[in-house]
Amino acid sequence: MKHFPESEFIINQDGSVFHLHLLPEQLADKIILVGDPGRVNLVASFFDSRDFEVSSREFHTIGGTYKGKRLMCISHGIGTDNIDIVVNELDALANIDFKTRYEKPEFRQLTLVRIGTSGGLQPHVPIGTPVIARKSIGFDGVLNFYAGRNEVCDLDFERAFCDFVKWNPLWAAPYVIDSDAELVERIGCDDMVRGVTISANGFYGPQGRELRIPLADKDLNKKIEAFKYGGHVVTNYEMESSALAGLSKLMGHKAMTVCSIIANRVAKHANPNYKTAIGDLIVTVLDRI
Template identity: 65%
Template sequence: MGKKFFEESELIINADGSIFHLHIKPEQLAHKIILVGDPGRVSLVASHFNEIESEVESREFRSITGRYNNKRITVTSTGIGCDNIDIVMNEIDALANIDFNSRQEKENFTELEIVRIGTCGGLQPHTPIGTYICSEKSIGFDGLLNFYAGRNAVCDLKLERALLNHLGWSGNMCAPAPYAINSDKELADRISGNDMIKGITVACGGFFGPQGRQLRLPLADPNQNEKIESFRYDGMCITNFEMESSALAGLARLMGHKATTVCMVIANRYAKEANTGYKNKIDDLITKVLDRI
């Protein structure tokens, strides 16, 4: 059987040989990748590099490749949400594993190591503001992975069913269809070390209603957060809300890459506290990830 040919409408390559959204060329991508949401945080990560090799910016996607203690690393911003993670993950996988000249998959697969550094909302008394959380498992309320073949083979179906029953979403046509996915165990253990909490992260499809925040619009289920906070599975609880970890873990697992997410808690929903002056402290988390990736 011949190799699959990727048509121009499916794999869009810019005139300069770069991938459509990220504007990165294959030779500009390192095999160790740090993802951040905020384009401004790319410079903060790269400020620790010993040398800068390339810098590219397109829309919300900003990328810098350089070296940190003899490790070649690319740091890329994704913007907010699982939809953007879908773009970034598919494009970096294409950069690593598709020949842009022949538009065919490369003979040898390249495994990428991807760590997302972000911020989140803590959901438990033991996840106060300033806590570092590594997502051992992620649950996607966004539905992204349900569009890809093979999702059942990589997801924790028992966890999905337990959560559906706990939230009362079974049989509800208007409720999300969550998917539950494990981070890469070796990578999560290495990155989290002995100074981060590991737990279950829920990736939401929005910042307000999907995370139980109510401004002028009333919520479909005002008790949703209390249900999520009380959920238990194999001795684990849901530790935090954010908006990207499930898509990253799920797509990485389907593609054959290693990925995990680490976040700093900047709001604790249980204690109803928030800290917007977190930017200095997150540099400590960045340094830990750079040392361990």
């Protein structure tokens, strides 16, 4: 079995994993992920019981039970760089023996569902719509640093997308990854839109927002909105789904992202009072996970 030296896998003095500060015995198999540390309290407000709470930097975790299910909610902050930390450390809690530093002989699979907010890019995803990232297009490049990337990605989709939008070679090579199909059907049922979600590596320029600095490609969003491939169109922007789906698939976990649309980039409308829709979406995910 693979051994993990101290320099590669850091364990805190209290026996917890480096960034998340969680102990192996605290890990639940069903995990809700949110970006905002404050939203963890909102998710946990629906729990029947709370067993523990841990906070470290932007990583806030509450574990408990909901309708007989043991689960936990953890915040990951903003961006796929944080997702790289969270997914790797959750997998370590599940599949590395912290005492011996060896990989465990039996694999433990986790179910990870991210609940987020997003900006819609199509008329059929108006404000308030829950959209599942059935496919994610990663602008971030995180998955490109891992072996096996080509085996889990949709390479034909990637090539078609890059050709259509005339992808700038100075940007990170995009990757296209599917969420876990069974989880998408279980969480989405028949009342959520299945979409193609872009995970951008920034909120402003990488999502086509121009403030004082001009954009390298001012028409990129228009090209993205017009792109079609195999019956798919790009439905929305956010910043984490690609790395979550990609890393989880490489590790053997089940993962997906569902976002409530709080702005429509085409109509240029936004709803800052979106907390009711998020609360309803949280309850739905808790019921179905």
